[in-house]
Amino acid sequence: MKSTIHWFRKGLRLHDNPSLRDALQMLQPGDVWRCVYVLDPWFAGSSNVGVNRWRFLLQCLEDLDASLRKLNSRLYVIRGQPTDVFPRLFKEWKVSCLSFEEDSEPFGRERDMAVMKLAKEAGVKVILRTSHTLYKLQDIIDVNGGQPPLTYKRFQAILSKMDPPDQPVDSITASTVDNLTTPIRDDHDEKFGVPSLEELGFDTDNLNPVVWPGGETEALTRLERHLERKAWVASFERPKMTASSLLASPTGLSPYLRFGCLSPRLFYKKLTELYKKVKRSNHPPLSLYGQLLWREFFYTAATNNPNFDKMVNNTICVQIPWDKNPEALAKWAEGQTGFPWIDAIMAQLQQEGWIHHLARHAVACFLTRGDLWISWEEGMKVFEELLLDADWSVNAGSWMWLSCSSFFQQFFHVYCPVNFGRRTDPNGDFIRKYLPKLRGFPAKYIYDPWNSPESVQKAAKCIIGKDYPLPMVNHAETSRINVERMKQVYQQLSRYRGAGTQCLLATIPYPDGGNGNPTGHKKHAIVQGMERQHAERREHGQPAHMPLLKRRRWDSHFQAAEARDQSEGDMSNVD
């Protein structure tokens, strides 16, 4: 009699779960199957995962348990570290097979390799399948010559050369597990039940109401609603941003994609079908899958880079001289900046665990290159704690992007913490909802209440500087200085592009085929040294020439490589 364990980590679903499905199909009638979630207790105590994320996860686990009950099985929640838990379980349950979904992140891969080694030692077969991402990420990297694409444009070009992603596999249903058993013990709830928030040590007295309920069931319902809305609008263009876009939407899917309650391949398939039906065309543009592709982009960029979430020693991250300023960081994180637009967004994030992507841009810019000049790593840690859909790759990647630390982003555009919000929601309802103290302010002053006359503040029963903080920076000054600093940093980096050292846009290095270096190979130390020397000479106002080495040889090498990349980058044949 064989026994199999399916290890849920992300991929918290029974639809499109190829690793579980393949494991089950290998079993004979009478064999045993169990689904396991390993809860790392050390992890629960760490403050870097906030209560909303835990609640969402627990709801996902409850939902899984409920679904498994319908299949005469249960979810086994096991406390401990995987490398301790599995050898024990292999023995106790006489396991012959272990299945799990591939985790593309570097630390996930390391953990999984350790577990696979233990499985091998115990004679347990391992079934590993890709279903958290649309593609096997290494395939994308291979098509791009061995490096992940570092511009979204390049990424889209690569995908357009590849076949569409695999179809989602069939769901696990009663018939899949027809002759199989799960020997559920009487004390299952006690030993293996899904814990509650209290059991994990959270104070549940003042919890905010749930805005994003976790679980596969909810995810699939939302998917239907999402597609219905798209069909009704019959437009697949980017929706216009309005005040209501800022609020949590009942068709929002990002947390469900992150935890794997919703299969990205299912979403992809449904979008394609809908487009073909509504537009009567067989050629959906890549932009249709925007949300899925961004996710895929960051996963691909991160998968081989264990330093992806840091600045120092991260080869794709620009080394920017950020400030260390814990007080300023705390004010930002707690929504005490004195800028209602920023503070309201951070309040929504704290309460609900989700903010609109434009709101993310606003607060990320404010923290980093716009106003506070604090490292994006700090912002990333705050989002990691509070944001439901922030996982390692996507969170770090987004923060690098928004702080112009990577991916060849132009930095000239700084979001204004007053005007940007005002343009999106002129009446200020969003602010009134999340900052009730400011409810009394009229639309004219709600974005910059420090400019309002005392009479208005008195009428609003909110004195700025007392009941609500004064703005913590002079945005006009700080943004100006910061643009200058970014320019300083980038001028040191960009190879001389012949565009004149005064061109603001040209200070961003040319994305060489999206790899950041000419031939996709790691830069030789000499080349790096050359560039450093060039940069230093430029900084000191000297012409950047190379005295002894034959300049022509290096130049033509680069030129040839650039020409090659440019012709590869010419997407005139792309739809």
Add this chain to the structure above:
Amino acid sequence: MFPLPRRTTQSTKRTMRQAIDSENGNSDGQRAKRQLLRAKAPTEEIIRDWSNMPSEILTHIFQFLPLWDRARASLVCRLWNKTFHLPELWQTFTFEFNNPNTSHFKSTPPQLIRQVLRRHAHHLQSVSFKVDSNKESAEAACQILSQLVNSSLKTLGLISTAKPSFQEVSREDFVTALTVVFVHSKSLSQLRVDDTPVDDPSLAVMIQNSSDSLELLNMTSCPHVSPKGILAVADHCQNLRELALNYTLLSDQLLLTLSREEHATLEQLRIDVISSNPNEIMQFHQISKDSWQSVAKHSPNLTLVMYFYVHNDEDFAPFFQCDTPVTHLFFGAYVSKSALRRVGLHCPKLIELVVCANGTQPLDDEVVLIAKSCKNLHSLGLGECELSCSAFVEFAKILGPNLTELSVMEEVLVGDNNFDTYEAYSAVSKYIGRYWMPEYMPVV
């Protein structure tokens, strides 16, 4: 790190020493040298030996190493240590002052600074000071600055990498330190003192010592310099080719002085127009048509860069009322439609236009006018603005492949009857001759 081949053993070092001795005319050394040559039988082996590398090559290689690696290489052997201390490698130096409480980066080690001052002060020609947000870092920088009594610098740069911490140093301390350099560096060619408390008297000292040699002066956001102070610089430093300053210091007289016949041709002029308080109307003065004309005539290839951090329509009024030879324009906060229109009418030399934000009115007319009038425009950046797809396509059509930089945020373009956004991207790609997409922001 350069790994040493296994051949560098004690015996090789001994023969090296003997070879050096032989150069000094030591006859034993001569014999040893012959021994050395005989010992290495095949000729290839001689070439492969590190110790036979000509010192110019070694020096040249050292130049490519960052300072830390160079310092480590200097510990390998006496020759490399000697090379490390050669004057050529100490002509350029950057002093970095970072406080662990305020910065993620390291400072230049104090021992190294001491060594530089002790052994290489007179080799220094090109020096930069980089400081973080901490006032102490700026103060430490000033301390070292005041010790450069043995250096005759050609270029000096005082660079704030985050907050302008030099501004927090007392003016007196700063000026005293800076004056030390001015007095001892009598052929200063480039001076970068943006965001510092430099003032008129200290500039006067600089003029006294380096009026003939000064070619570049960057002093944006130096609140203690007056128009008179900068005028004195322009008056006496006739070889000045590059200047960066705030608009408040720019005057008709300054421009005319820089355009005098005796004055060198101006290559780069950067002007920052700054209003720190959006609620205040700054009432900027206006530069006359004649002044701009004189500049354009005297320096026809001038790169004229203007950075605007201005928030109110009224504040734009004095600008672009007459032909202005501006080549690079950056509106870092806001720009009024009327100002943009005047750019289209009066800035024929424009090469780059970057707009961080505008209001909610589409900029169609202004952008198309600029395309028609500014034949040299290569570079356009649009942040939070609005532009209809048709106008954007027309812009691209007029300028064609000359548009080497086109950075438009996705939300800027608004579909209309002629083009939806995807059609606009295709049309633009066709006109500029390469695949073009707007700047995307992650939607996750």
